[in-house]
Every structure is written in structure tokens, then in C-alpha cells.
Amino acid sequence: MTRKYSTSQLRNIGIMAHIDAGKTTTTERILYFTGLTHKMGEVHDGTAIMDWMAQEQERGITITSAATSCEWLDHKINILDTPGHVDFTVEVERCLRVLDGAIFLLDAKEGVEAQTEAVWHQANHYHVPRMIFVNKMDVVGADFYRSIDTIHNRLKANTAVLQLPIGSEKTFDGLVSLIDMKAYYYSGENGQNVTNGPIPEAYLEKSKQYRNKLIETLAEIDDEMMLLYIEDQEISTELIKKVVRKATIDGLIVPILCGSAYKNKGVQNLLDAIINYLPSPLDRPAISGHVHDVLEERKPSEDEPFSALIFKVMTDPYVGRLSYFRVYSGHIKQNGSALNVSKHKKERLSKILDMHANSRTEIAYAGVGDIVAAVGLKYSTTGDTLSDMNAPIELESIVFPEPVISRAIEPKTPGDFDKMNEALVRLTEEDPTLTSYVHPDTGQILISGMGELHLEIILDRLKREFKVGVNSGKPQVTYRESISLPTNVTYELDKQLGTNAIYALVQLDVKPRERGSGHEITVSVKKKNLLKTYINACVEGIEQSLKSGVIGGYEVIDVGVDIVAIDFKEDQSNDVAFITAGSNAITQALKDGQSKLLEPIFSVDVQVPETYMGDVIDDMNRRHGEITNIESNQSGRLIKAITPLSNLFGYATDLRSITRGHGHYTMIFSHFDFVE
Numbered sequence: 001m002t003r004k005y006s007t008s009q010l011r012n013i014g015i016m017a018h019i020d021a022g023k024t025t026t027t028e029r030i031l032y033f034t035g036l037t038h039k040m041g042e043v044h045d046g047t048a049i050m051d052w053m054a055q056e057q058e059r060g061i062t063i064t065s066a067a068t069s070c071e072w073l074d075h076k077i078n079i080l081d082t083p084g085h086v087d088f089t090v091e092v093e094r095c096l097r098v099l100d101g102a103i104f105l106l107d108a109k110e111g112v113e114a115q116t117e118a119v120w121h122q123a124n125h126y127h128v129p130r131m132i133f134v135n136k137m138d139v140v141g142a143d144f145y146r147s148i149d150t151i152h153n154r155l156k157a158n159t160a161v162l163q164l165p166i167g168s169e170k171t172f173d174g175l176v177s178l179i180d181m182k183a184y185y186y187s188g189e190n191g192q193n194v195t196n197g198p199i200p201e202a203y204l205e206k207s208k209q210y211r212n213k214l215i216e217t218l219a220e221i222d223d224e225m226m227l228l229y230i231e232d233q234e235i236s237t238e239l240i241k242k243v244v245r246k247a248t249i250d251g252l253i254v255p256i257l258c259g260s261a262y263k264n265k266g267v268q269n270l271l272d273a274i275i276n277y278l279p280s281p282l283d284r285p286a287i288s289g290h291v292h293d294v295l296e297e298r299k300p301s302e303d304e305p306f307s308a309l310i311f312k313v314m315t316d317p318y319v320g321r322l323s324y325f326r327v328y329s330g331h332i333k334q335n336g337s338a339l340n341v342s343k344h345k346k347e348r349l350s351k352i353l354d355m356h357a358n359s360r361t362e363i364a365y366a367g368v369g370d371i372v373a374a375v376g377l378k379y380s381t382t383g384d385t386l387s388d389m390n391a392p393i394e395l396e397s398i399v400f401p402e403p404v405i406s407r408a409i410e411p412k413t414p415g416d417f418d419k420m421n422e423a424l425v426r427l428t429e430e431d432p433t434l435t436s437y438v439h440p441d442t443g444q445i446l447i448s449g450m451g452e453l454h455l456e457i458i459l460d461r462l463k464r465e466f467k468v469g470v471n472s473g474k475p476q477v478t479y480r481e482s483i484s485l486p487t488n489v490t491y492e493l494d495k496q497l498g499t500n501a502i503y504a505l506v507q508l509d510v511k512p513r514e515r516g517s518g519h520e521i522t523v524s525v526k527k528k529n530l531l532k533t534y535i536n537a538c539v540e541g542i543e544q545s546l547k548s549g550v551i552g553g554y555e556v557i558d559v560g561v562d563i564v565a566i567d568f569k570e571d572q573s574n575d576v577a578f579i580t581a582g583s584n585a586i587t588q589a590l591k592d593g594q595s596k597l598l599e600p601i602f603s604v605d606v607q608v609p610e611t612y613m614g615d616v617i618d619d620m621n622r623r624h625g626e627i628t629n630i631e632s633n634q635s636g637r638l639i640k641a642i643t644p645l646s647n648l649f650g651y652a653t654d655l656r657s658i659t660r661g662h663g664h665y666t667m668i669f670s671h672f673d674f675v676e
């Protein structure tokens, strides 16, 4: 069985940017020009088809990363639209994990903004090849060259400028392609007709200068190019394209394009560039995963056994539970079975769907590189691996950030209690950054997540999708605990239980670890192998106790626990005894090591006109914020601060009143630190 496209004709891309840079608009235009949608949607009328959830349409933001596919130049492009708001970093993480390439959009007036920078670093982590599209070239204050400066200064990227704008702001007219040295223009009602011609006289000099720069950059990377360059010979368009493609895929350069999605300029060239320069799944390295304890690789090839990663699970009003997955190797057919390696369960994929923004096509087969959704999976959750039944491999899962904020909730009608719980199970399954639990002391139900907006949207969804009205408490910070001093404890369990004596002895060395490093349990017991089951039981007990610390029952982080010694008695020791001893030993160590509360600290970027700078800084000082940097830029001042999240509640409203609506801010989780 085959499919319409070969793997080399696939592009899996994500569109990343700061909020309002134009992700949704650009995606809309891409779908329009690739012929999928015949009516253009605008974000501000709430008709854009990528933003299909009711909340997204009302708030004009993108929350879920809806996957959609389209066709261009005989290629298939899968696009994941990701949200710009930091409360939804999870969407960005999972998107980066399964993509092959990304487009970063900049607002030409602002250049690189805080969220762009944050996501850029996330993308570095995943080694995602990328291009930058300098969007909004038509807006007042747009400046292509200043935007490039911000790319150098803030992202430290090795840029390869492939286009120059013709005109700017109101006069933005088209662009020069430095690859074929032609000017491109867009006509027709929606800019659907692309024409090209000679570069206007006024842009000729600059275009030559930038083309030269491009060739120099490429010559440094490619030997063939270097030779031609030194010998001052003609360099063909084909060679330039080839080298740009290779260097982009290798992460050596970042191609820069420009345009205005809203004014329908440059989008078709962007689509060409996606095909020409971003990798197909075959251009990406093999993926590694665990086969039992051994690390193995799966090449992106149909000949390898099937492996895929589930990166999103959501409940669809029509078909029920949808599990989005990306195939890394091999293939799977409709109605086929696969092993969920992470859950040790066999799953049957009763249907495989190719997802457009709000419609879907059943397909018979999913092969290497495909990003599609399955119906019928019962056990699978985000981050699980699906694998060939006979060649199981577990791919590295997606790492999700920890929740930092929580709210108590209860149903408005007590009879809705079960309905609310069911809804919470569904929502937490969909969203790994959302958790819900019962507070051990108060018995209240708490939901916790990534930020105020995140939880607000959840409350909204409870009401709308699940028809459960809830009363909710104020948002509260979720704390963590950690020790402040190293300590060594020996715990001996020696008890009479009815007629049985039970015995276990555990000795632990416990040390504080660097902030943000999590916890680590090591074993330096002699004769480890002989005592394996007791040691495992001890580790289990320790893990359990680290889930709730000794001060407020918060999760314990950033501690190193070394099991130094254990002792047992032949007839009196068993696993349960060691679970208990491990648990009690670490609890003792947490007390001895003077555990303290840790609170989430955020880094905040505030952009304000000059005149409000003093007031914003005063206010930040009142919030115990530490100002780390103040920068002048086009829009005034950019103030950077590090502030405990607990002092940032309601900041949106306060900043609005301080700056009379002229201030903007973004906040991003930085780290946990001791409460002062």
C-alpha cells in the first residue's frame, strides 16, 4: 500500500512567535494559497479556521496546537499552529518535539520579542532547523533592517538574508529575492497572482551588496561555493539553493524572509522556501529510544519497524478521543495494532485521520514522517510511544514544565460532583501541564497549571464543554520544598507486627542540589546486585515521600539522595519493610536538613513608553521585583525584572492602570527559590 506522497515530499513545520506577530494570520494565508480554504478568515472577526475553540475566537488567541495539512508544489506540508502565550508552553514543547522545521515570525515593528527569544531557546534544545519571516512589513514603524539587528543581538543567529523588502510601512510593495535577483509583486483581490520582474533601480545597489553577503556566508560553509567565489566565477541559482538548504538543515544558517501576511505579500515565497529549505523527515537524524535498558536507534525509513510518538490527546465532540502521533519509522495501517510501550498495552488504531484545521480525511496508512490522529486508542496519553508489537522501543518522552499556580474549585450544584471529576480526568489527560488533586488537609479540590490564563480557560471549558458550573477560589502559587543543609541519617525499622518481627535499616546521605536540577537518587551500597530488590523497595519509599515534603506537603525538589548502606535480617526483612524504612529515612532527613518552602520566580519583561518608566519600576520594587536590565528601543523602554509569582497576581490590570493602557508585559517561569 502506498500513499500520495513520498516521505521526501513531506514537510512538518511549526510556526512560532511572540503573541500578535501574526501566526494565525500567516497560517490562514498559507491555507488559502494552498487552496484548502476558499474564504479567508480574519483573526479579529473570529472566523480564522485554525482558532476553532470558542475561547480562542473570543479572546483572539490560539490555545491548542491544531494540526493541519496542505499541499504546495507537489509536497505535503503539515503545520502545527502554536500559541504565543507563555501559559501554553506545553503546546510549544510538544510541537518542537515532533516537528522537522520551524518558521519564526517577527513583527517588523518590534523585531525579536521576549516570547520569540524563549521559544528560540527551546528550539535550540531540540535542534530544530528554522527560518525567520519578518512579518507586518506594512505597519507603521516596520523596519526590516532593525529587525535583523535584534536577531543578531538577541538570538545570536547566523543569518542568511534571502530577501529584501521593496518599500516599507504604507509603501511596502513587494520583495527582492537575492537568490534569483528578481523583484516579486502580488496582485489580484487576495494577492493570489505572483509576478516577477527586474529589481527596481533604487534597490539594485543594496540588492547586490546583500547578495554578496549571502554568497560570502555560504562560501564559508560550502567548499564548491568557496572555490567559485574565490575565482570570481558565476554561481548558479541551483547551487545557492542547494547550499542554503543544506546549511539550514544542518543548523548553520537561519534564512531571513519578509512580507506581510495580512496584505498578502510574500506568503507564496514563504511556502516555496518551506519546500526548498526546510528538511523532510528523511533529512533528520535517526531517533533514539530504549529497548529495555539499551539505547537503540530507528532510522527514518519504511524498512525499520514501526515507531511513533503520541504528542497530543484531545477529546473531539464528533469522534471522541483523538490521539495525535508522529511516525518516526516504519508504517501502520488502518485497523492495525501497535504496542503502547510506555503503558505495556496493545492498542488498535480503528481509524487514522489526516487532520485539516476543522475537517478530516480517513487514510488507510501512515508512514515515516506522517503527523496524523488515531481513533480507538484506549490507554495512550501524551508522550507515549507506539511501536511494532515485535520490536518494541520506547522513544524519549516529552518533558513538561511543572505547574506553578493553583485554584480551589467546587461544583455550583453538589449533584454535579461526579460530572466535574469526570471532566477533570478528561482535561488532565489532554493537558499534561494541568493537574487536579484533593488537598490532604482541607479536602478541597485543586486544579493547578501554568498561569492565571491557563486556569481561567480550564474553568471556562468546564462550563462550556462539560456543562459544569464551578465556584473557584483565588489563584494561589504552588510551592515546592527543599533542604537547606546536607545531612546523613540512619533509620532502623525494628518492630513487632502481631506475631511477626519486621526489620530494615537504611542509611542515607542527603544533599541540596542546584536549583532547577530536580532530585536524584543514587546507590553506593556495597554488593548492590545481591540486594537489588531491597534497594528497589527503598528507592520506591524515597520516591513516595519526596512527593510530599515535611512543611506543607509540597513536592520536594533539588535534593540528591544517596543510599549509603542497608541492612536486613533473614526472616524479618521484606520489600514492604524497605519501602517503609526508605520513606521514613528520607522524611527524617528532610527535617534534619532544615527543609524550607520554595516559590516560583518569574522573569518579567515590561515594554512601556519612556514617561511611565519610573512608575513601573516603583511598582516592581513594591512587588519585591529585582530589576535586571533596562533597554531603550523603538517603543520606549524594555524593563526586565525577576519577581516572585505570588507578587504578580493581577499584574495585567495594575500595569494597564499605571501606564494608561500603554504598557505590555510577558512573564516566563524562571526557577523556584526559597521564600524569603
Ligand code: GDP
Residues within 6 Å of the ligand: 017, 018, 019, 020, 021, 022, 023, 024, 025, 026, 043, 044, 060, 061, 062, 084, 135, 136, 137, 138, 139, 259, 260, 261, 262, 263
Ligand atoms: P498571533 O497571535 O501570532 O496568532 O497573531 P494574529 O495572526 O492573531 O495577528 C495579530 C493581529 O495582527 C491581528 O489583528 C492581525 O490581523 C494582525 N496582523 C497579522 N499579520 C499582519 C500583517 O502582516 N500586517 C498587519 N498590518 N497586520 C497583521
Ligand code: MG
Residues within 6 Å of the ligand: 023, 024, 025, 060, 061, 062
Ligand atoms: Mg494566533
